[in-house]
Amino acid sequence: MKSYFRPTGFVDAPFGYDGRVARLAGGLTWFSAVEVIERSGGKRVSQRLVPISEIDTANPLWARLTAPRAAIQLGERTVRFSEPSVMAILNRTPDSFSDGGRHATDDEAAAAAVAMAAEGAAIIDVGGESTRPGSAEVWEQDEILRVAPVIERLAKAGVAVSIDTRKSAVMADALSRGAGMVNDVSGLTHDERALETIANAGCPVVIMHTQGGPETMQRDPQYEDALLDVYDWLETRIDAAVAAGIARDKILVDPGIGFGKTVRHNLEILNGLSLFHGLGVPVLLGASRKRIVGALSNEAPVDRRLGGSLALVMTAIGQGVQMVRVHDAFESVQAIRVWRGLRDAALSPPTL
Structure with a gap:
């Protein structure tokens, strides 16, 4: 039991x-x-x-629910989890589902990232391989060529950078160029050297849940209980990371909305997001512009999913999620700031 x-x-x-x-x-x-x-x-x-x-309160789960989450360091930037923050997406891919091919040159990509940081994004997550359903794997050297120049520019500009990759060689190269964190959609399962690479670097890491790889993950995903199955899988991956020498206070988890999950599975997970605080680490949610928004809004195309994405941002932070990964940085930061204003007012009650 x-x-x-x-x-x-x-x-x-x-x-x-x-x-x-x-x-x-x-x-x-x-x-x-x-x-x-x-x-x-x-x-x-x-x-x-x-x-x-x-x-x-002697139950270890209670301590995990209530203990403050340690801040993480990305270069010169400190990211704290005492309030929600934004991780902004920067794809250097020709085929990502939302913004593939949008940033054609390194200069354009870097400028877009700096702008998102100026709008309030705490971290810029740079990726060079699409992991949308049905996408094919990219050779690691091609992936490095796509992301390396932008990471170098952003690091020199003092922007906190995360590398979105499944491959240890890409992780190591990005970290050497100034990235401060790894975001692995495979939960450190795709590349057997990933655990060692991150442990040696001593950097923070996002462990995301997925069922299968991008090529096959949406064919027929199955769960006994989507919410609890994802929780158990993430718990196992945290244990594996810690056993490999990765400090627990440098781990974040992401339940992986849209990665090997039907709309129903995604909804079950989103309704139960607060469960993941029982893992004792910060929770990140990446649901921006995803299929679930289109499915619930008359098949709205990707560029018409801002409203639904913001609804998911608010759902997440209402359940204590510490970070949201988004395409629309300005709007998401604004939504969180309004939420923070409401919270501040509630924490400053009128004198009776």
Whole structure:
């Protein structure tokens, strides 16, 4: 029998609720109850709502839910998780599903990235290989040629850079040029040398869940319980990373919306996002402009999915997600700033 804790019953502020609410992961979200889920043989056998006042705080899951997340360092930049932030996407690919081929030259790509950083993005995630459903693998040297010049420019400009890749050679090259973090959509499973590369570099890493590779992942994804299966897989990958010498406080997780999942699977995961705080590491969500938005809005094309993407941003930060990976940096930063203003007002109640 395995137990899971999903924070719920969110409140605006803790005032007047001593002993009845708890702070989620050291952030700006408080919760008043936990959905305790029990699973055996792959199936849920029970789930119940337990008020905070009745929780066994000696349970290790409780410590993972409530412990503040350590900041990460990317070059000269410190990224903190006490409030939500934005990772902006910069694709140097001709075939990515949303912005493939948009940045034709290195100068254009670097300028676009600097602009997104100026708009408030905490990290720029640079990728040279499309991992959209059905895409083919790119030779690692081609991938390096696509991303290396832009990473060098951004690092020299003082921008915090992440490299979006599955390949250890690309990771190592990008890190040598000034990237400060690795974002691996395969969860460090594609390249057997990836774990060692990141451990040796001592850099932060995003471990994302996927079921299968880009070529096949959307053919017929299957889960016993999508939310819990993804949680268990990420837990296993965190353990593997730590065993390989990667510090736990440098790991982030991403549930991998759209990677080996149907619309129904994605919705189950999005509704249960707060569960992933039980892993004890920061949570990143990448759902920007994805198929789920089109599927829920009359098959809106990729360039007409801003509203749905912002809805998913707000869904994420409302459940305590610390970082969102987006194409639309300005709009997403603005949405978070408005949310932060509402939160600040709630944390400064009028004097009675």
